[in-house]
Amino acid sequence: MNYQHSFHAGCFADVFKHWILILLLEKLQQKTTPFGVLDTHAGAGFYDLMGDNAQRTLEYEGGIGKLIKADNIPAAFQTYLNLIYACQHPGSTTSHAKEKNLRYYPGSPYIIQQFLREQDSLIACELHAETYRWLKRNLDYEKKIALHEQDAYHAMKAFLPLKEKRGLILIDPPYEIDNEFKHLAEALKIALHRFQQGIYAIWYPIKHRPPVRAFHQQLQKLAPGKVLIAEVMQRDDNDASKLNGNGMVIINPPWQLQETLTTNMPWLANYFALGDGARAEVSLM
Template identity: 40%
Template structure:
């Protein structure tokens, strides 16, 4: 199945959380001069027009990035993420939302590398076009999970691996665990950041249990819910599971999560979660 298009959901509350965590990890990796690899297994199209048919149809960005756009009390730790979004909206009007590969491109240094994979036949050419002049980037069309075997470990032995599948089919919940396990065997010191949607809580509990069963240590869960868990159709929350998180990330998110929740969910419903699935 290849029906999922992120253009319908770009800039929503899940993107805000995902790209906040992504940006903080990248900034932490940049504290050392040595280069690193950014590997994106499901990179998408790269850039999304918020006035386009898909984004306009759902309007999800209005309850996501749009709620932060005019805030005048932005925490300093959010600056890298929001600066990346602003770079694609130079006039100050929120017209485009950059996906994870473009946020990475904005934040990475000349010595760092990008490995981007996308399978969708419509999104892949758009992604390739975005990076056609960037010598740091290699863009491939294929199965992102296979890159966890083929491209790891990086020569630099440093890296962030972002795993952000569409979860179109239920087997994706098992595939991400197997993919992480495969990658970790090759590159145990990398930072792995897995995004997940909460549609049915039981699926997430099962996925977390399977991650625990891998024997991997240092697994941190970060979650933001915009409404209570439900059996009804639709995403009630989303989260990031980070393996080998930078040492500052837990404290940064402890400070950011309440602020993000208050801005993104002014009704005060839902919840935030920050806990170790598996500690040291």
């Protein structure tokens, strides 16, 4: 395992996935009954964008650094932005962050923690030993949060169904291994068998189309009619050596999520376009 998210924190993929993560958490909060979240690939939880790794790639400049400079950002991004602003000035949610004083970026377990109520819980897993140590340091201790230095795919067997009987499984692998899509489809088959009603959100990179298409077809067989595909292409996917776009599959999408994504993703695709073919696509399979 070589992947370290500290090189990529705040990149466009993070903006896209964390915005959708927050939309999902807001939906879960609409009912007072408890919900659980399993974050299978948690990362370190919190990142310093002025640290050596983020400064070496400067990927955040094409992601959160670009977003906060935008004029006329659609209202649907406001909760996400407020959370980013609050991270710069712990304890404050006022929107005084500008790119020049953007310093910190939250990871998925930190974001999830902000949305947990007394009755909710989070299980976060991270396999990389050093990253796991950072995760333990970066998340405030709370009884309702359980951290595990554990393999994501084992965790999906060990922790599903969630004890709350409703909730979200965020799956965000590094795609370091060639057959990650195959592992994912196999793990999802077992997971859906154990916890059919869970909301599953799976991020994936789009380099070229064939492996993505095959993955979609496998998921469609597992949960026909319940697979929401959301993709932002930053350019055409005809050069497989580049990250051309980002996708999120949401299995069992909450009510009206499709409409929110359909309305707002074209703005993202347009603002973050890197070349011909930039577009947003949302469909239910």
